[in-house]
Amino acid sequence: MKKVRYLGYLFILPAVIAMILVHVIPMGWGILISFRDLTLRNIRNWREAPFTGLKNYITAFNPVTTVGQRFLRSLQNILLYGFVTITVGFLIALGVALLMNKPFVGRNIVRGIILIPYITPDSVAYNFWRFIFQSRIGILNEMLLRIGIIQEPIMWLVGKNTIWAVIIASIWKGWPLTSLMLLAGLQTIPVELYEAARIDGANAWQCFKHITLSYLKPVIKTIMIMNILWNFHAYNQFVVLFGRNPGIHAEVPNTLIMREAFDNYNYGQGSALSVILMLMMLVITVVYQYFFRVRAEE
Amino acid sequence: MSRRTPVQNFFFYLIIIVVILFVLGPYAWMVSSSFKTSVEIQGMRPTWIPQTFTLDNYKNMNTTVPILKYFTNSLIISTGTMLCALVLGTLAAYGISRFKFWGRDLYILVLMATQMLPGILFIIPYFMLFTWIKNTLGIPMTNTFHGMIFTYTSFALPFSILMLRNYLDSVPKDIDEQALIDGCNRFQALYKVIIPLAKPGLAAMGIYAFIMGWNEILFATILTSTKTRTIALGLLQYISQNQARWGEMMAACVFATIPVIVAFTSVQKHIVAGLVAGATKG
Numbered sequence: 001m002k003k004v005r006y007l008g009y010l011f012i013l014p015a016v017i018a019m020i021l022v023h024v025i026p027m028g029w030g031i032l033i034s035f036r037d038l039t040l041r042n043i044r045n046w047r048e049a050p051f052t053g054l055k056n057y058i059t060a061f062n063p064v065t066t067v068g069q070r071f072l073r074s075l076q077n078i079l080l081y082g083f084v085t086i087t088v089g090f091l092i093a094l095g096v097a098l099l100m101n102k103p104f105v106g107r108n109i110v111r112g113i114i115l116i117p118y119i120t121p122d123s124v125a126y127n128f129w130r131f132i133f134q135s136r137i138g139i140l141n142e143m144l145l146r147i148g149i150i151q152e153p154i155m156w157l158v159g160k161n162t163i164w165a166v167i168i169a170s171i172w173k174g175w176p177l178t179s180l181m182l183l184a185g186l187q188t189i190p191v192e193l194y195e196a197a198r199i200d201g202a203n204a205w206q207c208f209k210h211i212t213l214s215y216l217k218p219v220i221k222t223i224m225i226m227n228i229l230w231n232f233h234a235y236n237q238f239v240v241l242f243g244r245n246p247g248i249h250a251e252v253p254n255t256l257i258m259r260e261a262f263d264n265y266n267y268g269q270g271s272a273l274s275v276i277l278m279l280m281m282l283v284i285t286v287v288y289q290y291f292f293r294v295r296a297e298e
Numbered sequence: 299m300s301r302r303t304p305v306q307n308f309f310f311y312l313i314i315i316v317v318i319l320f321v322l323g324p325y326a327w328m329v330s331s332s333f334k335t336s337v338e339i340q341g342m343r344p345t346w347i348p349q350t351f352t353l354d355n356y357k358n359m360n361t362t363v364p365i366l367k368y369f370t371n372s373l374i375i376s377t378g379t380m381l382c383a384l385v386l387g388t389l390a391a392y393g394i395s396r397f398k399f400w401g402r403d404l405y406i407l408v409l410m411a412t413q414m415l416p417g418i419l420f421i422i423p424y425f426m427l428f429t430w431i432k433n434t435l436g437i438p439m440t441n442t443f444h445g446m447i448f449t450y451t452s453f454a455l456p457f458s459i460l461m462l463r464n465y466l467d468s469v470p471k472d473i474d475e476q477a478l479i480d481g482c483n484r485f486q487a488l489y490k491v492i493i494p495l496a497k498p499g500l501a502a503m504g505i506y507a508f509i510m511g512w513n514e515i516l517f518a519t520i521l522t523s524t525k526t527r528t529i530a531l532g533l534l535q536y537i538s539q540n541q542a543r544w545g546e547m548m549a550a551c552v553f554a555t556i557p558v559i560v561a562f563t564s565v566q567k568h569i570v571a572g573l574v575a576g577a578t579k580g
Contacts, residue, residue: 007484011393012405015386015455021427022420022452023412029423044433046426096317099310110314112566114321119562121513123530124551128328130537131544139327142344172324226414233416236515240534254418254516261422262520274419281416 030271038268049268056272067260067269074251081167081252082231086224089171093178098212100179101186118176126240129169133157133241162242162250170237178223185219186212225288232281253277332356332548339544355549362543365550368532371443373557375528376511378447383454383507384500390455391462392488396474406463409456417453417516424449425520441523449517454507461506465499466492502565509558529554 034056038049062068100111117125132140133156141153156165189211197207235254238246244263246255253273261270302310326346331339332355334348342349360366394402428439439445469492477487493500511528518528533554536547 008393008397008399008402011397012390015390015459016405018386018448018452019412019455022424022449023415026420026423026427027415029426030419033423033426043426043429095313099313099317102310104310104314110318113318115566116321116325119509119558119566120325120555121509121530121558123513123515123533124328124555125324127533127547127551128324128331131331131548132324132327134544137339137344137544139344139346172320176321229414233418235418239515239519254416257418258421258516258519262425267422267426271422274416274422277416278419281414285414 031275033268034271034275036268038266038271040265043265043267052268056269057276059269060273060276067256067266067273070248070251070256071253071273073248074253074256077163077250078232078234078252081163081170081234082228084167085170085174085231086227088167089175089227090178090223092171093175094182096175097179097182097186100183114176114179116176117173118180120173122173122236123240125173126169126237129165129172130157130241133165133169157242158247160249162247166237166241166250169241170234173237174227178227181219181223182216185216189215221292225285228284228288229281232277328548328551331545332552334545336543336545355545356553359546359549359553362546363532363535363550365529365532365553368527368529369553371522371526372512372529372554374443375446375450375526376508378443379450379454379511380504380508382447382451383458384504386451387455387458387462387503387507388488388493388496388500390459391466392492394459395463395466396471406460409460412456421517421520424517428521440521441526443526446511446518446521446526446528449521450511450514451507453514453517454510458503458507462496462499462503465496465502469495498565505561505565508561512558 033046033049035051035053036046036049037052037055038046042049059065059068060071063072096114100107100114132138135141135153135155135157138156140156141150144150145153154161156162193211194207197211202210233254234252235258238250238252238255239258242250244255244259246252254277257270257273257277260266260273330346330348333351333353335350335352335354338349394406425440428445431437431439473491473495474487477491478484482490513530514528515530518531522528522531529550533547533550536543536550
């Protein structure tokens, strides 16, 4: 039996080494350099970078500095972006999943079609959305003008509307996966439950609330935490739609960190921002788990 | 199931059609624009159907931006990622599926947690690590194919291992034991008996790794330049300060989507099953 144990380690060893090199070492290193004033001058030997303690962390929350102001704004933006994208995306996904759970002609084809946004590469999807959002030559403004909802073309990719443009494109890209997961959850619900409830005189809303939703709860719980965390990672949609500097209205932590590190060469400051971001995600995960556990016990 | 009345039926299909239009509309715009002339794109009111149908965008897409080269780069990087992830992932998945060892559950937990970590957390030190390797060991890492393949392999591994482990768990352990009795060692049992049985799972995992490499943007921005630039970044080059070549860009977008669609449809059942299992079990 001893030999068998050692063999198990042997099998996972190559994958573990690769992940240590790519995930563990850089993560630890990132935390170390976040306490230093690491810039282009001392990038070749990071130990020469002056140790500055919590300075980078304090700067991040100091609205007087450019970085602090931008960072606080980027947190606001990501919260708005995440809230709207997740909520609307979830409602569409749930609605479509409920429809797809019913038998109808062409169900498999429709199922294949709704997967399309999910499998489209990010850079392709957000590039054609960028074209759609063009104010003069884009199809969205043209359609809105034709219908008469707007009188003047909207500037989607500059200024205040940028955050809504990226929200629309992200909803389009994100809901199909949620929908498929919900559909898989729906298909585990025994049909007899609904029949029994009908006989007991439950109406459609009661069936939905007490059977469907309670069965879906674990799936919804996972989907929600995944979506929340993924939204904090959001980068591709912003950089493809708006470029490296999305402007104050669509700045998110990731775009700010990338510019701070690789355009302004403040590697230490950039690392501090990313550590803060990770800590926030950690807190959210813990609170979320705790909240759901308490709710489940009630 | 209860039957629908004709009116209900009408609204039911109406909603389905609206959903399909919402999903396919942007796609239709991409495809139709790729067949438009630049005069039509820049000068006329936008329409869904090209007024003059042209293939020029497809012919010219490689002149302004070396998109074929980027396509080849992506193909090399993604295929390399796929092969490396297959080897490492199969070994690890087999390890956690067949052996009980101290730290196994912890390892599985770490794999799940790793998927949730933001790439931004690694990218700065990772860039420094690559510079350090070059300066001290003399091995170039940034802007090389092996550097990109190594990076993407590690990113693809956590999900690949978990997905394949689910699949291997469904292959009975008696089969391994029979192979061991017949004189195979563990590696031979894996190679000769289990891998042939797990082909669909392996295919799904390989394609997942391929698509991951094809789509990645964040690390490619920092770690690649002209020699190894991937197609995901190359697409952005059609729009510059001076000119916007939307038609060619849309043609290139169609071109960049094809490998993903082909790869995905060939194994979609298994990838979706893997993703869904992640949600329903979690």
